[in-house]
Amino acid sequence: QAFHLxxxxxxxxxxxASVPAMALLRFGLTFQASEVSEEKAEASSGISESRDFYASxxxxxxxxxxxxxxxxxxxxxxxxxSKAIIRHLAFLGCPAQLFNAGxxxxxxxxxxxxxxxxxxxxxxxxxxxxQIAMETLDELLAWLRPAKACxxxxxxxxxxxxxxxxxxxxxxxxESPPVKLxxxxxxxxxxxxxxxxxxxxxxxxxxxxxxxxxGLEDFMARVRAYEKVYEPITDEEAALATNAxxxxxxxxxxxxxxxxxxxxxxxxxYVMSHLLPLLHAIxxxxxxVTIVLAGESxxxxxxxxxxxxxxxxxxxxxxxxxxxxxxKREASGQAAQVWxxxxxxxxxxxxxxxxxxxxxxxxxxxxxxxxxxxxGLACGYMKQSFPDEHAKRKADKxxxxxxxAGGESYMDLMMRLQPCVQQLERTTxxxxxxxxxxVARVLLGYYQGxxxxxxxxxxxxxxxxxxxRSHSGFHxxxxxxxxxxxxxxxxxx
Numbered sequence: 001q002a003f004h005l006x007x008x009x010x011x012x013x014x015x016x017a018s019v020p021a022m023a024l025l026r027f028g029l030t031f032q033a034s035e036v037s038e039e040k041a042e043a044s045s046g047i048s049e050s051r052d053f054y055a056s057x058x059x060x061x062x063x064x065x066x067x068x069x070x071x072x073x074x075x076x077x078x079x080x081x082s083k084a085i086i087r088h089l090a091f092l093g094c095p096a097q098l099f100n101a102g103x104x105x106x107x108x109x110x111x112x113x114x115x116x117x118x119x120x121x122x123x124x125x126x127x128x129x130x131q132i133a134m135e136t137l138d139e140l141l142a143w144l145r146p147a148k149a150c151x152x153x154x155x156x157x158x159x160x161x162x163x164x165x166x167x168x169x170x171x172x173x174x175e176s177p178p179v180k181l182x183x184x185x186x187x188x189x190x191x192x193x194x195x196x197x198x199x200x201x202x203x204x205x206x207x208x209x210x211x212x213x214x215g216l217e218d219f220m221a222r223v224r225a226y227e228k229v230y231e232p233i234t235d236e237e238a239a240l241a242t243n244a245x246x247x248x249x250x251x252x253x254x255x256x257x258x259x260x261x262x263x264x265x266x267x268x269x270y271v272m273s274h275l276l277p278l279l280h281a282i283x284x285x286x287x288x289v290t291i292v293l294a295g296e297s298x299x300x301x302x303x304x305x306x307x308x309x310x311x312x313x314x315x316x317x318x319x320x321x322x323x324x325x326x327x328k329r330e331a332s333g334q335a336a337q338v339w340x341x342x343x344x345x346x347x348x349x350x351x352x353x354x355x356x357x358x359x360x361x362x363x364x365x366x367x368x369x370x371x372x373x374x375x376g377l378a379c380g381y382m383k384q385s386f387p388d389e390h391a392k393r394k395a396d397k398x399x400x401x402x403x404x405a406g407g408e409s410y411m412d413l414m415m416r417l418q419p420c421v422q423q424l425e426r427t428t429x430x431x432x433x434x435x436x437x438x439v440a441r442v443l444l445g446y447y448q449g450x451x452x453x454x455x456x457x458x459x460x461x462x463x464x465x466x467x468x469r470s471h472s473g474f475h476x477x478x479x480x481x482x483x484x485x486x487x488x489x490x491x492x493x
Contacts, residue, residue, distance in 0.1 A: 048075035053392040054399040055409040059094040059150040064270045066152040067140065071159045071185035071233060073226050074219070075197040077284045078186050082156045083473045084282050084425070085275060087449045089197050091414065091421070092274060099134045099140040102206075111205050115221035120229045133157050133164065133263060139169055144179060150271055153405050159183070160230045164238055173245040182267060183252040184279075185233050190257045191196070191286050193268035198469070223485045258284040281426035288430045289447070289474070290336065291440050291465040292326065295319040296485040297345045299376075306368070306375040308343050315345065318462065318484025321354035325479065326432065326464060330356070339420075340474065341367035346434050353432065365420050368436035372407020397456035410456050414442050421446055425460050440465070447474045462486040 068085065070078040082098050089096035110117065110128075117125045139151040159165055160398035165183065172181040189192055198216060201207065207215035231237075238250035259280050267276065295315030299307040311319060330336060335358040340346040342364050350360055374382065374389070380449035383390040393400040401409035408416075417439065424431060433443060439462050445455035447467050467474040 011466065013469045025043065034335055053389075053401065054396060055401050055411040056399075057093040057411060058270075059182070062150055062270045064150045065144055065147050065177070066150075066269065066436065067144065067155060067172055067179050067270050068152060069137075069155040069165070069183050070157060071157055071165070071183050071231060071252075072187065073160065074158065074223050075194065075201055076186040076188045077193075077197065078158075078184075079156055079264055080284060080473070081184070081186060081255075081258075081279070081282060082154045083449075084278065085152070085154060087446060087473065088275070088278050088421075089152055089271070089444045090449050090451065093411075094152060094271060094274075094416075095147065095453050096152040096154070097140075097143055098154045098156055099136050100145075101129075101136045101155075104132050105129070106137050106205050111208075113206075115218050115225055118222045118225045119237075120225065130164070130167075133159075134167060134171070137168060141171065141175060141179070145175070147364065152271055158226060160226055162231050164255075165233075165237070166241070169241055169245065169248065169250070175250045180269060181248075182272070183233055183250075185252065185254045186258075187254060189257045190260075193257060196286065197284060203470075208321070220288065235265070236381060255279055266312055277422055278425065281422045283426070283428065286469050287428060288336075288469070289424060289443075289467040290326070290432045291460075291467070292322055292349070292432055292434050293341075293440055293460055293462055293465075293486050294345050294349060294434060294436050295322075296487060300485075300487050303378050303380075304376055305379055306371045306377075309345070311345050311348050312485070314485035316348070316484070317351055318481060318486060319349040319482050321483045322372065322463060323349065323355075325481065326353060327356060329464070329479075330430075334429065336432045337365060337427070338432045338434060339363060339424075340434035341365075341436075341439075344369055344447065349434050353434075359429075364414050366433065366435050366439055368409045369410070369413050369438035370402065370406045372402040373404025374407070396453075398453045401458050410438065410442065411452070413438055414452065414455070417442055427485065444476075448476060449473070 068082075070082060072078050079100070079102075081487045082100075086096045086098050105111075105113070113125075116122060118129070120126060136157065137155050140155055144151055144153045155168065168183075169181065172179055188197070198219060201219055202210075202212050205217070231407070233252050233254065238252060241250040242248060249266055253265070253267050253276075254263040255261070259282060262276075262280055264276065292295040296312045297307070297315055298309035298312050299305070301312040301314065335356045336351050338353055339361045340350050340363070341344050342362050345431065346366075349364075350362075354360065371377070374386070377385070382393075389403065398410045401412060402405055421443070424433075433439075438456075440460045441455050441458040442462070444450070444458050444465065445452065450458060461478050461480050462485075464479040466477045466479070468477070469475075
């Protein structure tokens, strides 16, 4: 601080060429364009003019077109698993779409159809159901046909008979270019899971506004109607189907009690290599994932991005309010686990939550996105000091990778968080995730099925974001906290 501007001016500009540009900006030193050449400015920042600005996605390169046909009785978790797969593939950047026969039936005005409609002895309704199912599959195949790289369509229907599955095989085997068909059968005999699933079914469109007791009775009659004709997949069926078609292989996966037991047959390929760990992880038990945004750090207060400084006074105030609110909302019984990164500001909030004994996992993968050689740059200086970087980031915020060692893109962060996401799917406990805004955006994008290109624009509110498991996925609710302050980056677009 005894360093005067007059003394600083006596240094030659070559002295500053070796100092990182963001460090100079941090001390308030700037230059005229004539004082430092573009080449020296580039060298000082550690940014190469020839560098690759964007991360690439393997899902856009590898060709693997997949049809997943669900199999199983009603309320066995087929739709939940289907939506979990869609959510996961969207998170990986693989185009994926769900084609649900029940939704098409409801569009035809048959939402209020009672259990008699699903009776196999009712020939007229059986014909309608078969027609609706095949129309749904045809729509899937038409959507999949133009795909050049990875893509997955899910045919969500009961498909409980060998006859129905033969129809599905015949249509898929006739596709050109060929598609890979995998039957995913969900078997459930766990009474507690079934009870919960039956109750959740009362929230769907078929029973909206009806008496719960009457709705449950009708639904159980529907289940019994399907049970009369249900034919689980066997290896014998697989062998006969494979021999009946040229260049076709029968592939299937059976999951019992939502991942308690998994049997696979011929399930290879790039997309399935990502889905098998997911299917082993997901379960149907109720739970809650809560995302808590970290408070303002000392670096945030001073206007610098990144780093590992402690919470500011405003950040401490915010953290105390969030911690108290979180503990009041916790369900009685076992306290939620806390998952967080390794930075000091996370640890301070975690310590406040740990007045109540709980399991804490500190995971490096939950640290904030790394800004590489721009770590420590004053917020707002990127546009004026590194206009090329600013323009490239603005053009594609998801794929843009920050320059220098360790610099990441949102896509890199997404890849980094994949094991964490799978473990979140696997756990049966409630979990509190303490993190910064980029990690929060990626996790919210995953649970909400947000297209990956839109993840960097997700708004994250200061406070508590609760994700509660529902029959169709996760319901999002927020509790804002306006006391204190949060990360400076949470306020940036």
